[in-house]
Amino acid sequence: MPTKHWPPGTQCVTKHDHTKPKPRELAFRKGDMVTIIEAVEGKGWYRVRHNETGQEGLLAASALRERGAIRADPKLSLMPWFHGKISGLEAVQELQPPEDGLFLVRESVRHPGDYVLCVSFGKEVIHYRVVHEENTLSIDSQQYFSNLIDMIEHYMNEQGAICTKLVKPKPKSGMKSAEEELAKAGWLLNLKHLTLGDRIGQGEFGDVLQGEYMGQRVAVKNIKCDVTAQAFLAETAAMTKVRHKNLVCLLGVILHNGLYIVMEFMSKGNLVNFLRTRGRALVPTQQLLLFALDVAQGMDYLESKKLVHRDLAARNILISEENVAKVSDFGLARVNPKGADATLLPVKWTAPEALKHNKFSSKSDVWSYGILLWEIFSFGRAPYPKLALKEVTELLEQGYRMDPPEGCPPTIYALMKSCWELEPGKRPSFKKLTEKLQKELKHLRDI
Numbered sequence: 001m002p003t004k005h006w007p008p009g010t011q012c013v014t015k016h017d018h019t020k021p022k023p024r025e026l027a028f029r030k031g032d033m034v035t036i037i038e039a040v041e042g043k044g045w046y047r048v049r050h051n052e053t054g055q056e057g058l059l060a061a062s063a064l065r066e067r068g069a070i071r072a073d074p075k076l077s078l079m080p081w082f083h084g085k086i087s088g089l090e091a092v093q094e095l096q097p098p099e100d101g102l103f104l105v106r107e108s109v110r111h112p113g114d115y116v117l118c119v120s121f122g123k124e125v126i127h128y129r130v131v132h133e134e135n136t137l138s139i140d141s142q143q144y145f146s147n148l149i150d151m152i153e154h155y156m157n158e159q160g161a162i163c164t165k166l167v168k169p170k171p172k173s174g175m176k177s178a179e180e181e182l183a184k185a186g187w188l189l190n191l192k193h194l195t196l197g198d199r200i201g202q203g204e205f206g207d208v209l210q211g212e213y214m215g216q217r218v219a220v221k222n223i224k225c226d227v228t229a230q231a232f233l234a235e236t237a238a239m240t241k242v243r244h245k246n247l248v249c250l251l252g253v254i255l256h257n258g259l260y261i262v263m264e265f266m267s268k269g270n271l272v273n274f275l276r277t278r279g280r281a282l283v284p285t286q287q288l289l290l291f292a293l294d295v296a297q298g299m300d301y302l303e304s305k306k307l308v309h310r311d312l313a314a315r316n317i318l319i320s321e322e323n324v325a326k327v328s329d330f331g332l333a334r335v336n337p338k339g340a341d342a343t344l345l346p347v348k349w350t351a352p353e354a355l356k357h358n359k360f361s362s363k364s365d366v367w368s369y370g371i372l373l374w375e376i377f378s379f380g381r382a383p384y385p386k387l388a389l390k391e392v393t394e395l396l397e398q399g400y401r402m403d404p405p406e407g408c409p410p411t412i413y414a415l416m417k418s419c420w421e422l423e424p425g426k427r428p429s430f431k432k433l434t435e436k437l438q439k440e441l442k443h444l445r446d447i
Helices: 088-094 148-157 178-185 226-240 271-282 285-304 352-357 362-377 389-397 410-419 430-446
Strands: 011-014 033-039 045-050 056-060 064-066 102-107 115-121 124-133 136-138 194-203 206-213 216-223 250-254 259-264 317-319 325-327
Touching (some): 088 124, 115 148, 226 250, 285 317, 285 325, 352 389, 410 430
Antiparallel strands (some): 033 045, 045 056, 102 115, 194 206, 206 216, 250 259
């Protein structure tokens, strides 16, 4: 069987123990995470860095497997110990046979909005009311927490106001621990190797910070709220399935203060700001076409994986140091756990069938791509200038489409309009869009 070729930066998991290495080889245990630095002359060996110790050395390809994709399983839980609305009596039954430090958390029946921490100690189960007010949680009015995950982590390390340290969570039936599954698939990173720096962005779900992980510059999304963090697992699971030069790369996840999603750092920020701050004088048409092609190729790959973005817009395209455009935040629009809330949809970018009937598909992504093309060739202007959201929806139904941006090549405007066909089936695929943009670029270079 030919040896698999992994490019530098690929994260791999070791298949077995190797505790007596030869000179220049790396020692490791089964399940350790390593990063590929380079393939070594002579088949089947790599120089790698151990993600835990930072040590570098040689390792046989046969001892490695690439990190596995995580199934976006609703039973994957950041809080497997959270049992929801059960009574005190049911909690006692769940915590049998007695075992010191066995615990679960339930919603309070008597005090809606509060929680109860139930801990097995001696031969009984002790119930601690967790008061929830002003976005904080507390058992004793001394120690306050921003979410349940933090609270459980604290009492697993310190006894504090409760009868014993929490030792072992009692999972709700059918629930799998996200921590275990992430670790098994090789996506769980270690907090102690992460250094956080300045805030570089702010989304509705939390801050995006610049940071460093094992010497690599990274961007870190921090989601503090338990419920939102739980919903984000689906996005993270989607990101573990994909790898493409035009998609922002997920490096891993840290479970602390909710959830840290660690991604590659894109030094030139998002496409809207890139274009607005440089403008026509600094960004030639060829570069605009290259950005458009990058995005189309990333989306063609997502389409081939049956993944729908739902929020494709220039603000969600990030630019690397080498001016490569990459699609970010795919899967995020699915995060609202109750299904898409129409009031939260980015109306000016969303296809009519998605706005009216909540029908999202690769074809609705193509409509959004047409708007993104308009953003690119208008150097970051907001689409439908001077029109209110309500007017946009009404005018589109009457057949209105935006005029081309100033100086936009007619072939590109024709491409935009093909993306804005009212009937989804008449819109081109991302593969077709990619081919047309490649043709356009070749034509420009041949002039």
